[in-house]
Amino acid sequence: MNQPVRPDVPPSPTPYAAPPHGVVGQSCGRLDGATKTTGAIKYGADLFWGRAELFVKVVRSEHAHAEVKSIITSEARAVDQVMGVYTHNDMPGTNLQGLILRDHEVLTSGRVRYMGDAIALVVAESEATARLGADAVQVEYEPLPVIDSIESALAKDAYPLYKAGNIMGGKRIRKGNVDEALAGAAVVVTESFETQSVDHAFLDLEAGVACYQDDLLTIEAPGQWVHEERRLIALALGLEPEHIRIIQPATGGAFGGREDISIQIYLGLAALKHPGKTIAMRLDRAESVRARHKRHAMRIEYTLGAKSDGSLTAAKVTVYSDEGAYASTGPAVMRKAASHATGPYRVPNVSVDVYGVHTNNNPTGAMRGFGACQMAIAYEGMMDRLAIKLEMDRFDLRIKNLIQSGDEVTTGQHIQVATAVECAEAAMGKFREVNGGLLVQPDEAHLRRGFGMSVICFGLGYGDGFPDCARARVAFDDAGKAVVYTGGVDVGQGLINMVAQVAADELGLQLDNVRVVAADTALTDESGSSSATRQTYFTGNAVKLAAEEVKEELLDIAGAHLQLHPHEIELTSGFARAIHVPGKEIAIKELVAQGKKRGYKLDQQAQFKPGTLCEDFDTGQSPRSFVTYLFGAHVSQVLVDIETGEVKVERHIACHDVGKAINPQAVRGQITGGVAQGIGMALMEEVISKKGRILNGNFTDYILPTIKDVPHVECIVLENTDPGGPFGARGVGEPPLIGAVPAVLGAIQDATGTAPNILPCTPERVWRMLQDGTNA
């Protein structure tokens, strides 16, 4: 064939198009790494031990459900060194907390609904005396029936926990005609899944300090969204938000577990009652597990229909979600579960009903995956089952049904850059690098090896019409260093480096010429929560926009100095350089000094606020429910002892398309951690409770994976540019966990021939499943 002759001319230069050319894409060490390593940086617990003058202890309910008849505090007040005992009567404000519905009393006035409910607050001169005081508070209860499971909440004669009953709310999706499609399907598979209650189990327990002085209440305690915390604390305590300052200390993990207010309002109340004193409070592990919200346990009933060639035709899904005693972020988790019910697959007919069910268990709220995690267990479990029924290869069945760029997900949103297939192929490709993907079965008859896979998608950001905005400020300080101000909190995931690297890259600076001021309501603007895998995309964009503004100023300053048009100048490695004239340059430090004299501000703010559209009430459809979607695929290989039920993960491959890895090492860290957490959820982690009382509220009995349970995670990082992300970046936080769980479960099915549907797959559950043919 004749090729048209093309002269070998390079494309014309576009000097103002700026791909990352500096520190973005480099695995720069953590800016806070040295102080974290030496211990110089202060976590909440360091503040607790450092400056406290008075200590707070909370009296928590002894019953999962009861009417509080009386609270007698006189004996507690009489305890030596006890400085004050407070109840709901002493709350100056609304006394309400809760992220979406504000339905949860800070100090209970009438009814306790779970064993973490707080009844009174004791302030004393030492932690020990505060505890003695708390023990001396006498509470008289009239016990009420305890609803401890979804089943008992839905029972016909169930005690109604709220006036409206035990159903908190719901969410539905209607698309096409499911019943007709199922009736016409060549194959139909039905299964139900039970996922468990999971604790966030971050190592850095809740601890912090507060002080009320000069009409300002300052609270330093770890959260995930300082500005929202300020709003909620203000309402609960009857203050105006401008009289509250929230400062985030260094924080060791969150995973959604710090989204709900934890100790902040107690600290604030005590500080208001004892002005001028530094108040301290901390939870120990037992109290943290008892008091704090958990991941929703869900019952998922799933029916999937397909043509005989494997094309999916219909999905009918009903979900019951244990919301626990209060709403927390439950309404949003339900919505996210619904919009992720069919994952990355093309399904023309969909019907989803999600019901939130109140119980007297711990409230359930945000946790890494946020409803999408439970649904991935279900839809990937269904794909494995369907493949068996169709006698089709699991991988081929998935590839056949995965959405491609331009296709729509369950909510009807068309996905611009859908790289599910690429992720799946990359993960399988990696798996096949060993022995062509053929597993060698062990010699021992009781050991079986198998592998499983998952492909997942995840809508980034709050989405669904919820206002989602990030703000940032970039300025040069007097020493000539660039300072990034962001309201976003670094909970250990590396937000500080992310914003610093974005700003440094944009301004052509080395990382050590950037400093970050983060998560202090007095110094930074609202930038939304560190959740929903959103900070790189949202705050990264806001920082980039602010830095671009400063960059324009720098280029103007440099233009006059170098006698060039700004388009002919680039900022790189600390210098403004003439692009076409080698050697013509000026140090950015110099420019900053000059510019300040010449009246340039070099101090710019920006916000990033891409809108989303609320999903339709009746159909759940929305042309743009999320700003962008993330894709990932995992392959997991396990060894199962079919006599004892023990499962060992031998290999785990995780591929995620992050758009652009701002810091590749940090991305691999997130993926590895997510897989570890996913293995924990698949095999061992489970909050076990009976009648609302948690039985394993410590790390001896709440089983987290150890290094012996997690193999070296083989990370594949794909970088298909996101059209809207900073330098093309999307994010990475939640998807690694979401992908890990179903891949491990699929591997158990492959190894044993029996598919698990109850989590976690402890040795006993797997054994029982193999005895009965199901682990139900």
Add this chain to the structure above:
Amino acid sequence: MFYRPDTFAAALRLKADHAAAIKPISGGTDLVVGLNRGQSLGVDVLDLTAAKDYRRIDHADGSLILSGGTTFAQLEQLDIACLARAAASVGGPQIRNRGTIAGNLATASPAGDGSVALLALDAEVELAHADRGTRWLRLIDYFEDYRQTALGDDELISHVRIPTPSALQASAWYKIGKRGAVNISLVCAAAARFLDGRICLAFGSVAPIPMRAVQTEKLLQGQPLTGALLHQAAQAASAEVKPIDDWRASADYRKAMCAVLARRVLEQLQTDDERQMP
């Protein structure tokens, strides 16, 4: 008061004088857990770790004599499969560096891995008193009831005696837990076969005490370990243990696992000839 004598004799004196009013501490890996949970000891503490020779392992005519303060890290190095492997399965490296055999026997948890391995080795424990001297007890007589032992208020565990590798033909160990390390046994089993033909079989977490499966052992005495016998023994072990249901595992599962583990550990004791037999 916190006592830290530098000889074991001085420790024995203190224990004899204060009896229940003083609590010995070895590695602290059981005791400190309680303190961390806010339980107070309420009594004085007798730290044994400074006592000379509290960590020694000696050979004496056909036996190994382990001092009470022998750590799991030390036991891991021994050439006795069931004990070394049981020790290696305990906690994580930190716990194995601190935790001691005396502590394991004194705590007498039904899930005590060291205790189960020692039971299968038909070990003896030496209980010492400053004035009355010492007495040796077979471990099978030492564990009495849930966390109750023959150890007197005024005594200390001074030594444990086990047959040397030369008296042992083979031993084996298996533990089931929910994860790969820092793992409480859901069920564990140990077995040993001695040169005189005796076989001992012990289980953890299936009775109020670390238990020897004496009924099952009877089936095995003097018999070649054929496939058929192993099968029979597995059934017998499962019938003999008395596990309870708790949220860690059900009694059903534990019983079933005793059969599986009995067969596994006994298989490892088989000679090559026996392996060929049906």
